[in-house]
Amino acid sequence: MQEGMQENCVLRGENIYKTYDRDSSITEALKNVSFYLQKGEILGIAGESGSGKSTLLRTVCGLEKADTGKIFAGGEELPAGDARYAGRYMQMIFQDAYASFDPGRTMRKSLTEFMAPEKSSPGGGSNERILSLLYETGLTADLLDRHPAALSGGQCQRMSIARALLTGADILLCDEITSALDVSTQARVAELLLRLKRQKGISILLVSHDLALISQLCDRVMIMKDGAVLEEGNTREVLERPRSQYTNELLAAARELELPEVK
Amino acid sequence: MKGELLKIEHLTASYGEEPVLKDILLGIGEGESVFLVGESGSGKSSLLRAVLGMENLTVVSGRVLYDGKDITAAGGKQRRELLGREIGFVPQNPAGSFNPLRRYEAQIRDIMGSHGLTWDPEEVTEILEKLDLKEGKKLLRMRPYEMSGGMNQRMAIASAMLLKPRILLCDEVTSALDTTTAARVVKELGMLCTQRKTALLMATHHLGIAARLADRIGIIKDGRMTELGDTDRILTAPREVYTKQLLMDVPRLGRGR
Known part of the structure; x- marks a missing residue:
């Protein structure tokens, strides 16, 4: 300390x-x-x-x-x-949530890329972690297959919060x-x-x-x-x-x- | 209704197959200020776009009357005569209003010229001053790309007001401004409109701005006007559940966590 x-x-x-x-x-x-x-x-x-x-x-x-x-x-x-x-x-969340994601990638891709390596265990572990964070941020799993443009502004901002927390930052x-x-x-x-x-x-x-x-x-x-x-x-x-x-x-x-x- | 300047009668309109406006009924009097929230x-x-006659929006039924005349399908010359001098417009995206590389002065001169108005530097700087753009002369020599979104937005309001329209249509004009600037600009715009008896039709999701400037507020949801009434009545005694929800969702100073 x-x-x-x-x-x-x-x-x-x-x-x-x-x-x-x-x-x-x-x-x-x-x-x-x-x-x-x-x-x-x-x-x-x-x-x-x-x-x-x-x-x-x-x-x-x-x-x-x-x-x-x-x-x-x-x-x-x-x-x-x-x-x-x-x-x-720490992770930064920006005003323009759409600009924080690769427009050509699905949310699933964007989210897994940012996971803390030690926290993504092989198999279903990482998926479970994503699902529980989606739940905690008020999102549903079906949104994972969408691209950012297919999300509403609020959903996209929640996704960026979920992604930030996935890294393990608090x-x-x-x-x-x-x-x-x-x-x-x-x-x-x-x-x-x-x-x-x-x-x-x-x-x-x-x-x-x-x-x-x-x-x-x-x-x-x-x-x-x-x-x-x-x-x-x-x-x-x-x-x-x-x-x-x-x-x-x-x-x-x-x-x-x-x-x-x-x- | 006395002195009705703009009247929207049972307007239903769509983009392609998708209906975006459903049976909208609204009249705006001379010098009156109505906010669409x-x-x-x-x-x-879309309602603003319908009044402006933007091409990609199809009117399915109903009419738009300006000064008693049906302008729903006005095109070409008739439309050009209306836009600017009679019906002013400030779009949401200020960058879309100007060429980023030309000096403001040249652009505003052109706009005024094309409407048969003469450039009066005093008048222009006075209006800029009112919109809290100090050092107007210096600003006019600048180019849009050199300015912030908020400054561009106020320049767009100024150039619309310079044409002295009888009604000004504004789309979310304060979203690029921080609270302090928004409060000032809104106050000045309100005073300017009152002085000139310019009617105002403004789309916004900012209820605080509507509270400050609107005579009446229309609440729009899924293409329908769900509630329309005097500002005070809408804000203090809303009738619809949706209006109540909107009002509850506005953060208020000093209301605890």
């Missing part, structure tokens, strides 16, 4: 800096970002487009390499920018995973995340610009702006008593689009 |  790592902490980022050098101008995408995620916890990361919230997820799972800073998972420091290595602990990094979905489909996927957290102890970093969704799902929330963390804390406390002016502005925008109560 | 595939976009 790393020093300072809390006992049930499954993922931690320390002083992460990330800059992009484009057309000789430097953009600071992440400025000294630190966070922790506990087992079975959902941590929301909220902010507008360009706040750095997606970059943070991509850096944590090794798709991008941080300039400086450390990322710890499972009690060890992860090699920077190594998505394959980080993949044993941390999900979710990047706006419900924003392309209908209201009702979004609600069902949100329920799925809560069920995975409660029943399987899955831990989730949830990036969203939707504070209402965050208030419904997240134990804690982190507000980001221009690559920096403005505030962090218990979701209810942050949303009821925000410390930063910016959080207030985000809340005001969310309230603008809030529905009245059904009588 | 439903899931993807429910038929809300």
Whole structure:
């Protein structure tokens, strides 16, 4: 166990800096970002487009390499920018689920390819594991013979969650995973995340610009702006008593689009 | 109904054999704002396409009336005169509205020119400002591929509004925007439409946007208008089970886990 790592902490980022050098101008995408995620916890990361919230997820799972800073998972420091290595602990779920699958392959092919080798025993073992994960994510076995285009948006997003869990990872990094979905489909996927957290102890970093969704799902929330963390804390406390002016502005925008109560 | 600008009378339409709209009845008054809410595939976009007369959609029965005239089968010149100046349209995919490589200014000038309107830089930047696109002059020199989806979307709204249509049809125009921007754009678009008495027919699955802007909301499911009523009534006292379910599925701030 790393020093300072809390006992049930499954993922931690320390002083992460990330800059992009484009057309000789430097953009600071992440400025000294630190966070922790506990087992079975959902941590929301909220902010507008360009706040750095997606970059943070991509850096944590090794798709991008941080300039400086450390990322710890499972009690060890992860090699920077190594998505394959980080993949044993965590998997990323993207907004566009269709783009996450090979359009020319059936779901069965796409799913088996991503199974942790030690967990796919010869014979029927791997199939059983797939079937039980499909069940847990609210899917049915007949969908396995379909190509991604023949799935609905909600089914495809569930498939990407099922595939992520098949790898054996128990941390999900979710990047706006419900924003392309209908209201009702979004609600069902949100329920799925809560069920995975409660029943399987899955831990989730949830990036969203939707504070209402965050208030419904997240134990804690982190507000980001221009690559920096403005505030962090218990979701209810942050949303009821925000410390930063910016959080207030985000809340005001969310309230603008809030529905009245059904009588 | 007084001043009915657009009237959809018992419209049934299909793509090939597949019926996508079933017996739709809807009237929209001058300056009124009606929102069509439903899931993807429910038929809300198809209803807009039927009004626009898009070719791949076949009207099986019923009519579309604009300003009292039957435009269901309007084609060629008559259709061209309607689209843009009378009936404006902002499609869901903003990238489809512009050539990605030409500067906005050239494209918007062309659009205005082809409708016999003159380019007024002040008017254009003012409208951009209203849609929260600051530094309009600079933006107009940019090309669509250099901008985010959300900015392109607002450019498409601006170019549609510049033609001063009497009714604006919008298909999911806020889906590329984050909540903060969506709230601002919706507010500004609402004010702009009120000022100009532009009627609005908008398809969306975002009930929060409908709550903010709509005079009336129509709920569409499987090609049918399952419920239609004043916004407040639909949102606070829905009658249909499906409407109640939709409202329950919208996440709300501060409602616990």
